[in-house]
Amino acid sequence: MSAPATRELAELTGPQAAATLTANSIVVLPVGSIEHHGDYLPLATDLIMADEMSRRVVEGAAADGLDVWRLPPLAYTKSDEHAWAPGTFWIEGEELLATFRSIGRSLAATPARTIVLYNGHGGNVAPMGIALRDLRRRFGLRTFAMNVAVPAGDGDPDGAGGPDEHGLGIHGGWGETSLLMHLRPELVHEEHFTRAIPPGLVEREQIGFAGAPVQFGWLSDDFGFGGVLGDPTGADAAAGSRIASDLVSSGVAALREISTFDPAGGVA
Template identity: 60%
Template sequence: MIRLLTDLPGPAVATTLTPESIVMLPVGSIEHHGPHLPLSTDLIMADEFSRRIADASDQDVWLLPPLAFTKSDEHDWAVGTVWIGWETLMRTVIEIGESVAKTPARTLVFFNGHGGNIALIQVALREIRRRTGLRTFLMNASVPAGDTEAGFGIHGGHGETSIIMALRPELVSLDDAERWVPDHLAEFDQVKFNGGSVSFGWVSNDFGASGVVGDPTTANAAEGAALVAASVAKGVAALEEIARFRHAPGGEL
């Protein structure tokens, strides 16, 4: 069942939510995703996935409105990207956490659809917990790389395009899709986007003029629907674990 926290009158929050309630905040972005996907790609995924997960979960989940404007300055070269700096986003999510802490709920979950937010939210989890005592968690939309992407399908590629084709097909222009994969980086064992021992700084047009990092030409709605279903199932299982997670054995909420 989808429960929107903002549908409650203010006084009802104190009597409806309990310490077992989970407040979930979808976090997306408004950013360039190449010529074939909408600026709202990450926002659509964060909002739609969190709604479906909440609807399928047996937990007492309450959704906040999605946070649209986040740290997506790696795409600030591209017209249409609307972003806020890391200081602004950090302050925003911490202050949201402090607001949630005034409700009876003791658990705050960020459901994130944009990779550029991950490191910042991970820092915020500890800061919110330290300040408020809330149990804080981060869940991320799962978008695996496609077979033709050499592990680099991280932005506007096969997975994201397939998912948006399944969720909002009218917003996808596959005729404008092109393969933009930095194949020359596949030879590196240590310096990688993910899984290597060395990380590196980058902006999205470092790898090509389109700002895409991946191969959307192989995308299809059927695979997108399967990816959505798998992410929802994974999210439901994650919420079940979150609900029973305690930092110490036998610990209180």
Template identity: 55%
Template sequence: MSRLLAELSGPATARLLGPDSVLVVPTGAMEHHGPHLPLSTDALIAESVATAAVEEAAAHGLDVWQLPTLTYTKSDEHSWASGTVWVSASTLLATLVDIGRSVATTPARRLVFLNGHGGNTAMLGVALREIRRLHGLLTFSMPAGVQVAGAGGADEPDEHGLGIHAGYGETSLVLHLRPDLVDMSQARRSVPEHIAALTHLGFNGTTAQFGWLSNDFGPDGVIGDPTGASAEAGKVLFDASIRRAVDVLTEIAAFTHDAPR
């Protein structure tokens, strides 16, 4: 049986879904990813991981279903670049909450956003509570692909922990998933190494963060080094992404706010 909810009829959703059903919405973006990657990179990774993870989780007995990918999201950090199609923070928040409202009309009570774009993270955090408060669903968000910065090993560049956009990990994933969409002849290093030397300021998990646009660090809008990326490294990351997603979905399926008695 297909686990794609959009392939079911309306009456079938009412029959097949129940309060323990987990509905997964991949969230990506349509945004500039340098001259070497497609605009669809984030949506491609999120949807690919979601499809594989939902199928594997269902094979292990989880009542899990996949909704269509949300692609037009908050990508204003790349608004300077041709081809980026983005919505405002208020539009994305309203859209996420409306998706929750719609899911609440089904018997399902667990909604997961599997996110492939960092620019969506803040709005997803707000949306989880809004949907919970307004529509009573159990709400969750989780990252899509496992992406690591190149650490300078024999087969990878050293991104100094700053490979956050169109760099080694992301390029490797797309090389694995859709090598026909990657032009490695256009891949160039753009690592803001001066930031790596700072103690408190940075991108992810640092004490303090800063507002930025992707072309603040170079005209290509790349933050990282894609030059050492490979399909082989991408397969390792993709397989790890699926394993992590299945593990998270397993916990989500069993999650309750109530402490065990």
């Protein structure tokens, strides 16, 4: 049986998968969402980012000599913060966790022992964290999670850093919009770009989003900006291309480290 040319696991036949996957194989599962992104980005923004960037990362890692494969992406995930907005399609956190369990169970039936969740949506982070330990305990898999970590605007537009988003550019902000302008420019509506930075959050030192000392429960329409958070003004495809290149470099480096990681402290 000839070696497959693809790195898309679902494009293999069953016998090819059984013969090709080994205990050293890394399987990457892109995790996106279908959710409201204002009036300038598509509902599939997070899915597009997770799907396309995981493909580039896997191809880069394979070219670097790693035994890495990619599954088709999950589209319907935990997006209930946008449930108020027509066009958002979401499932409960428990359903997403159950889906991860089922995929882990299926992977455990192959020779592969490592799964990487490559995530494009912040609302998936909590269920993914539970899934990492659950799949480790239930099936003995090596489990990891990565995110499409787009930067927030840092107030240095001359240095291609975009407008100052005060760390709040988490949904439809400069980085995400720039990346979409690079990946799928025909889906971005620049005429609707509007700054959406809640002043009440800028003034807070303790309360904020991921990384802040104090987290809080929120819905995307709590802030009065049509369900987006960030400042897309100044976003452009050139910045998106640089962001994509950085994501590939960091993603390949992450997969290289994953390939030799042993939680007991040794080398796998």
